[in-house]
Amino acid sequence: xxxxxxxxxxxxxxxxxxxxxxxxxxxxxxxxxxxxxxxxxxxxxxxxxxxxxxxxxxxxxxxxxxxxxxxxxxxxxxxxxxxxxxxxxxxxxxxxxxxxxxxxxxxxxxxxxxxxxxxxxxxxxxxxxxxxxxxxxxxxxxxxxxxxxxxxxxxxxxxxxxxxxxxxxxxxxxxxxxxxxxxxxxxxxxxxxxxxxxxxxxxxxxxxxxxxxxxx
Numbered sequence: 113x114x115x116x117x118x119x120x121x122x123x124x125x126x127x128x129x130x131x132x133x134x135x136x137x138x139x140x141x142x143x144x145x146x147x148x149x150x151x152x153x154x155x156x157x158x159x160x161x162x163x164x165x166x167x168x169x170x171x172x173x174x175x176x177x178x179x180x181x182x183x184x185x186x187x188x189x190x191x192x193x194x195x196x197x198x199x200x201x202x203x204x205x206x207x208x209x210x211x212x213x214x215x216x217x218x219x220x221x222x223x224x225x226x227x228x229x230x231x232x233x234x235x236x237x238x239x240x241x242x243x244x245x246x247x248x249x250x251x252x253x254x255x256x257x258x259x260x261x262x263x264x265x266x267x268x269x270x271x272x273x274x275x276x277x278x279x280x281x282x283x284x285x286x287x288x289x290x291x292x293x294x295x296x297x298x299x300x301x302x303x304x305x306x307x308x309x310x311x312x313x314x315x316x317x318x319x320x321x322x323x324x325x326x327x328x
Contacts, residue, residue: 154201157324158303160280160295163267165224166214167238176241178213178253184234189218189254191317194282197247198270198324205247206328209277212269213251214238220259255311255318256284263289263296270326277326284320285310 172182179186194213198206214237216222221230223237231237241249256264264287270278283296285308290296299307311318 154199154203154325155306156201156327157278157280158299158306159278160307162269162279163281163295165222165226166267166269167223168225171223171236171238173236174238174240175236176239176249176251178215178236178239178251181234181236186217186232186234186236186254188232188235189257190311192253192255192311193250193314193317193319194253194266194322195248195250195319196322196324198243198249198326199247200326200328205245206243206270206272206277206326207245207247209243209270209272209326210240211243211249211324212238212240212271213253213266215253215256215266216259218254218257220257256282258287258289261294263287263293265293268322268324270324272328277328278324280307282320282322283308 173180179191198209198211200206214222216227217232217235217237219230219232221227221232223229223231223235235254239251239253241251243249253266256266258264264284266282268278268280268282269276281295283290283293283304290308296304309320309322311320313319
């Protein structure tokens, strides 16, 4: 009688172990995490107006280093890295897409005729980076500067082939001018959190991480 009970207990224990082991293996599978959970929990990065001043004609030097415009080197402001990943709603890298940024120089001027062409020629002002197989992108620029009526921000556009997937703006966490910015105030709490990042000190300046989620 006792042997039968022990046998049943042992069988039940083995079944539980197999169930737990199977569940653990399933959860560890990338497809399970990205498909079953990520699809529900990820939300697209909020869009914002393009605003001024997307280049009328793209500059000859339009790589990911905005501190080097041709042979010129920009030495004003606080040098900063802006880096992150570009993924879709399922958490998969959007390989082959392009991330573009543009912003004013430290004196608040854009490379654009609409801004009087007053921008420092050493500051590239516009850059783009191709998204790698891991979804990563990286820019070398400055902590965004403010100009009359706007808090510091960086304009961002994501393209895939001829399609624009997203246009938005990135803000600096803790900047005292955020509260007085009309576009920033219109954001709800969730969108504000999604578009605001801390620029943290690193060995060669500042660094901000901005992970972007788009619907492809």
